[in-house]
Amino acid sequence: MAGLEPYKAAQQGLSFLHESGKYKGILGWLMSTDHKRIGLMYLGALLSFFSVGVTLGVLIRLSLIAPGSILNAQQYNEVFTVHGIIQIFLFIIPGIPVAFGNFFLPIMIGARDVAFPRLNRLTLWLYLAGAAIVLLSLFIKGEPPDTGWTFYAPYSIQTKANVSLAVLGVFVLGFSSIFTGLNFVTTIHRMRAPGMGWFRLPLFVWTLYATGWVQILATPVLAITLVFIVLGRVFGVGFFDPSRGGDPILYEHLFWAYSHPAVYIMVLPAMGIISEVMPTFARHKIFGYKAIVYSALGIATVGYFVWGHHMFTSGMSDTARIIFSFITFLVAVPSGVKVFNWVATLYKGSIQVDSPLLFALSFIFLFSIGGLTGLIIGSLAPNLHVHGTYFIVAHFHYVMFGGVGFAIFAGLHYWFPKMFGRMFSERIAKTGWAFLFVGFNVLYFSMFILGYQGMPRRYFEPPPQYHGWSVVSTIGSWLLAAGIIIIFSNLIRSLFKGPKAPSNPWGGRTLEWSISSPPPAENFAEIPVIGEGFYGKK
Amino acid sequence: MNAERASRPETAYVRYVFTWALLLALLILTIAIAKLSLLASYSVIGSLFIATVKAGLVLMYFMHLGHEGRIVKGMLLLAVAALFFIIALTFSDVWFR
Amino acid sequence: MERNSDTESIVHAGAESGIDYTGKKIGMWLFLFTELLFFGGMFLLYSVYRAQYPAEFHAGAQEENLLLGSINTTVLLTSSFTIALAIAAIRRGSRTLSMYMQLMTILFGICFLIIKYFEWSAKISNGIYPDSQLLLDMGKGDILFFSLYFVMTGIHGIHVLIGVVAISIMLVYTWRGAVSKNSFIRLENTGLYWHFVDIVWIYLFPLFYLVT
Numbered sequence: 001m002a003g004l005e006p007y008k009a010a011q012q013g014l015s016f017l018h019e020s021g022k023y024k025g026i027l028g029w030l031m032s033t034d035h036k037r038i039g040l041m042y043l044g045a046l047l048s049f050f051s052v053g054v055t056l057g058v059l060i061r062l063s064l065i066a067p068g069s070i071l072n073a074q075q076y077n078e079v080f081t082v083h084g085i086i087q088i089f090l091f092i093i094p095g096i097p098v099a100f101g102n103f104f105l106p107i108m109i110g111a112r113d114v115a116f117p118r119l120n121r122l123t124l125w126l127y128l129a130g131a132a133i134v135l136l137s138l139f140i141k142g143e144p145p146d147t148g149w150t151f152y153a154p155y156s157i158q159t160k161a162n163v164s165l166a167v168l169g170v171f172v173l174g175f176s177s178i179f180t181g182l183n184f185v186t187t188i189h190r191m192r193a194p195g196m197g198w199f200r201l202p203l204f205v206w207t208l209y210a211t212g213w214v215q216i217l218a219t220p221v222l223a224i225t226l227v228f229i230v231l232g233r234v235f236g237v238g239f240f241d242p243s244r245g246g247d248p249i250l251y252e253h254l255f256w257a258y259s260h261p262a263v264y265i266m267v268l269p270a271m272g273i274i275s276e277v278m279p280t281f282a283r284h285k286i287f288g289y290k291a292i293v294y295s296a297l298g299i300a301t302v303g304y305f306v307w308g309h310h311m312f313t314s315g316m317s318d319t320a321r322i323i324f325s326f327i328t329f330l331v332a333v334p335s336g337v338k339v340f341n342w343v344a345t346l347y348k349g350s351i352q353v354d355s356p357l358l359f360a361l362s363f364i365f366l367f368s369i370g371g372l373t374g375l376i377i378g379s380l381a382p383n384l385h386v387h388g389t390y391f392i393v394a395h396f397h398y399v400m401f402g403g404v405g406f407a408i409f410a411g412l413h414y415w416f417p418k419m420f421g422r423m424f425s426e427r428i429a430k431t432g433w434a435f436l437f438v439g440f441n442v443l444y445f446s447m448f449i450l451g452y453q454g455m456p457r458r459y460f461e462p463p464p465q466y467h468g469w470s471v472v473s474t475i476g477s478w479l480l481a482a483g484i485i486i487i488f489s490n491l492i493r494s495l496f497k498g499p500k501a502p503s504n505p506w507g508g509r510t511l512e513w514s515i516s517s518p519p520p521a522e523n524f525a526e527i528p529v530i531g532e533g534f535y536g537k538k
Numbered sequence: 539m540n541a542e543r544a545s546r547p548e549t550a551y552v553r554y555v556f557t558w559a560l561l562l563a564l565l566i567l568t569i570a571i572a573k574l575s576l577l578a579s580y581s582v583i584g585s586l587f588i589a590t591v592k593a594g595l596v597l598m599y600f601m602h603l604g605h606e607g608r609i610v611k612g613m614l615l616l617a618v619a620a621l622f623f624i625i626a627l628t629f630s631d632v633w634f635r
Numbered sequence: 636m637e638r639n640s641d642t643e644s645i646v647h648a649g650a651e652s653g654i655d656y657t658g659k660k661i662g663m664w665l666f667l668f669t670e671l672l673f674f675g676g677m678f679l680l681y682s683v684y685r686a687q688y689p690a691e692f693h694a695g696a697q698e699e700n701l702l703l704g705s706i707n708t709t710v711l712l713t714s715s716f717t718i719a720l721a722i723a724a725i726r727r728g729s730r731t732l733s734m735y736m737q738l739m740t741i742l743f744g745i746c747f748l749i750i751k752y753f754e755w756s757a758k759i760s761n762g763i764y765p766d767s768q769l770l771l772d773m774g775k776g777d778i779l780f781f782s783l784y785f786v787m788t789g790i791h792g793i794h795v796l797i798g799v800v801a802i803s804i805m806l807v808y809t810w811r812g813a814v815s816k817n818s819f820i821r822l823e824n825t826g827l828y829w830h831f832v833d834i835v836w837i838y839l840f841p842l843f844y845l846v847t
Contacts, residue, residue, distance in 0.1 A: 236766025
């Protein structure tokens, strides 16, 4: 890669996987402030929780085609609640920033670590502690939360389940997220290598910046809302209790004022990964770099103000409903810009359909479906019909799983050789992808049909007319699970037995490809100096 | 930045004393307005306005916001705007039901 | 010398050569923004419920002890003054003055908490506390006012306590020389936190004691 010659740091130095420093063994990892080790520990935890969440999902689908034979109604409520809590708070919100962001942000900007390495380590400990508390809430007294991951008042205040404990766990997790965002924003402001001006930043870094701001400005609203739940349960403070003057719709406002921006915490870094993968495999620079930067910032900003679209049927005023619906339509525009730009990047490129690109192309397809259906849901009149149905469930799985999930798989395959110094089997990766892609669409497209036909969500025993497509959907879940097993087996096996990877197996142009695989502990022998035309070269 | 100011010792301490005195004066003013029911129905706005002036003094002179670069000032604006719009959008519901 | 790295394209934050003073300050400001949004959720509730029950909030404020509230406001404003002096002092090498000012700030903080304790005790012994029968027998606006009072001043009080602990740690650091003329960012950041806590009270005071 001609462009990287000036930046090739000397390839000496032991890789970060070797032992060094005061602590040995496991402690050497848990006490490490090295962003690469922290990133890998996060990655391991994330993928483990994801697997548990998928298992719960498969269980939900089994129960739905034979209600009562595996789970009773109370257990069903608990299972879908825990499925949501794990996938959202333990996997997808921390997701890309804590795994790939931690590992690659400093390297991509030419730094040795993040601005606050010890704070970074604290976020890992907070994440593990928060996860432990959430898991504890599942088992104490045998009463896991049954409120749905959304913890709506008044039920969340009244139910006997372990809501306070679960909510405390999420509170702790929230601080992990806040400090990660704070760390990344400061890092990007202060630690860029000489010559790396803002408009020479890799697009993945830009999305981490935008995401960091959302983490800083939105998560605290969730934090105080969770405090209100605990105050209600423990002290009888009735902010959301009409008999005490409170308003349950205010709970929804506060909850979604975080939880909608949260989906941008999920999707912006995912889009960043796609923006890295597309140019590499098209052997062509990204189309419209500045447009993508501005649309990322635009999505973060506008997305902050659309939360009411989760509440159209709650009893909100008509004024509010019109305003939120309008802003929801606005936020689709920058997403559309990105999709056009990614596709345009392929034009006249020399396309190499390796597994990272397969996942990235799937992202574009699946996220577009999810996004377009979001417009349907964001319109006030159709919303009345589809709110609370499987149409919604299908929509958010298309954007969060088909979108963010597939982007995570893209990033996983793209960066696997760099992180571990080994190559995986392309053939098996593509096989896994095929099962995953087909299974995904069978599983979730059926839900669009079911939702449109009126099947309600979160019901233990759906009315019998929905049985046909339900069975189809469940079969999709088995294909999807098989795909995930194939993908993970491939990667885990390659971790130990894969052939050694070169520093730049894909021909990438960002700084991580200029150092060895795996990277040395100090990242760079010398901090690179970035010259003209670094990132934007054809 | 702050090096120059520290080299003029009297000014540095004195500035804080003036700011503190001004804060106390504003406190007396805001209590007076409330007790005397001056401004009547504007008193909520009035007391919040005075509170904002006091907060501004603390920000500018105790927290040295005036000496920070555009970056920190811009970030603060972003945070305050975020809070403002969250409350405003919530009122688009609550006020029009 | 730290530069404003965002007006120039060449930047190197001194990560190789020691601490990044500006970076640490930016980090602290970012943390304060999270606190702003955290308290913001409570202010949101207050503003919505006050708009719905203006008369009851007015009546509730009249029942508050204006003298104690004013004293507390004076105490916190003065404590902001003393911590600002403490930082100015250490930057000029006046270690002893800085330590005295930090100690004053701690004492003011404790004074604030003691007064708060008396205010709360008075209410609680009169039967006014969340979920008390007396409170529940009142009108909805009154229930909301007093609930907000306890929650907002309570969470604020916790922040005051955390600040007192943090400044105490800084006092020890200053005594030992870990905070000094050449290394004062930790004290400065602690000061920023303390000023923020003061600003929250600057708004709480009129909202609970002065609404007329």
